[in-house]
Amino acid sequence: MVYYKFGRCVVCLKSLYHENIFTLKNCNHTFHYECITKWISEGSETCPRCRVSATLNDIKQLFVEEACDSSEENNVELTHSECNIITENPTQLNWIMKILNMQSLLKSKNRWKEINRDKCCEKNCINKPFAKYIKGNNYGNLINWDKIKYIKCIVEKRGRDKYVRVYAENLFKKPQNCFDYSLYYFEIKCKIEGELDNTKTYTMNIGLKNCTTHNHIKYSAYYATIYNEKNKCFAPENICWKNEDIFGCGIVYPSSNKLDEEFPYIFFTQNGQQIGKGILRKENFSSYKLFVEVMCCSVETNFGNNLKSKPFKYDISKHLVLKEFY
Numbered sequence: 001m002v003y004y005k006f007g008r009c010v011v012c013l014k015s016l017y018h019e020n021i022f023t024l025k026n027c028n029h030t031f032h033y034e035c036i037t038k039w040i041s042e043g044s045e046t047c048p049r050c051r052v053s054a055t056l057n058d059i060k061q062l063f064v065e066e067a068c069d070s071s072e073e074n075n076v077e078l079t080h081s082e083c084n085i086i087t088e089n090p091t092q093l094n095w096i097m098k099i100l101n102m103q104s105l106l107k108s109k110n111r112w113k114e115i116n117r118d119k120c121c122e123k124n125c126i127n128k129p130f131a132k133y134i135k136g137n138n139y140g141n142l143i144n145w146d147k148i149k150y151i152k153c154i155v156e157k158r159g160r161d162k163y164v165r166v167y168a169e170n171l172f173k174k175p176q177n178c179f180d181y182s183l184y185y186f187e188i189k190c191k192i193e194g195e196l197d198n199t200k201t202y203t204m205n206i207g208l209k210n211c212t213t214h215n216h217i218k219y220s221a222y223y224a225t226i227y228n229e230k231n232k233c234f235a236p237e238n239i240c241w242k243n244e245d246i247f248g249c250g251i252v253y254p255s256s257n258k259l260d261e262e263f264p265y266i267f268f269t270q271n272g273q274q275i276g277k278g279i280l281r282k283e284n285f286s287s288y289k290l291f292v293e294v295m296c297c298s299v300e301t302n303f304g305n306n307l308k309s310k311p312f313k314y315d316i317s318k319h320l321v322l323k324e325f326y
Contacts (some may be wrong), residue, residue, distance in 0.1 A: 012035050175256070187269075239270065252264060
């Protein structure tokens with residue numbers, strides 16, 4: 001069976017199918033019928049994508065026959081079309097952004113790579129991923145490329161909980177020659193090791209490291225606080241941390257032709273909901289390194305390597321371009 005892929009309607013961002021594809025005769029851009037009729041009926045007299053003048057009489061149905069083939073290879077994609085949202089009128093679009101780099105996000109693999117922070121013990125036995133821990137303190141280590149296990153050891157009284165930071169292999173980089181917003185994102189599921197103890201300090205931080213300044217921007221689950229690059233803290237209201245919560249971190253880059261007007265920003269999520277405001281990056285630095293910091297916690301990571309089988313908790317397709325920042 002061979003199928004055609006028609007991209008997405010730029011109004012609702014949902015997939016187009018052969019039985020519901022309507023075009024505007026002046027520009028030939030395609031939409032769902034209900035989407036484009038509502039768009040024009042509510043007062044906009046232009047195409048949502050290119051801003052060419054449009055009326056209800058300009059809407060025409062595009063008739064496409066389903067294709068079939070006797071090819072031995074199933075589900076071969078013959079055609080592919082990208083739909084971009086033009087953001088010249090953000091009020092009408094309700095600031096809904098199209099993630100232009102979704103295809104690269106789906107195909108871009110990432111993994112935890114570098115352990116960095118305090119030594120686990122005098123022997124420094126965990127100095128690289130998958131190393132075997134001999135004895136000493138409680139410490140974090142990679143058990144595979146997306147899971148960080150906090151190892152509890154039976155040791156003498158001098159042993160203690162140790163804090164570990166782990167970096168990912170691939171960076172979030174500013175796209176080149178991209179004429180709309182681009183979003184990068186990853187999530188972690190946190191598991192508290194052992195029983196909660198009010199006498200202990202737990203660490204579960206997620207964030208990005210600026211590859212130019214080497215400073216960190218992060219969210220601390222234990223303190224329910226966002227820290228900017230200068231370590232200034234912001235505490236969103238009504239946030240609590242529970243075992244197996246899912247935390248996310250993302251960065252949004254503006255289009256290449258708006259770098260003098262708009263700046264990248266970083267945001268955080270918990271269980272599919274945004275936490276607080278964004279952190280605006282006025283210096284417009286181009287690349288960031290993903291990291292987590294843990295103590296007495298283990299994490300399982302979703303880098304977006306296969307969103308079809310393992311989707312994010314946060315629906316990145318509905319991310320609204322932020323207008324409020326710390």
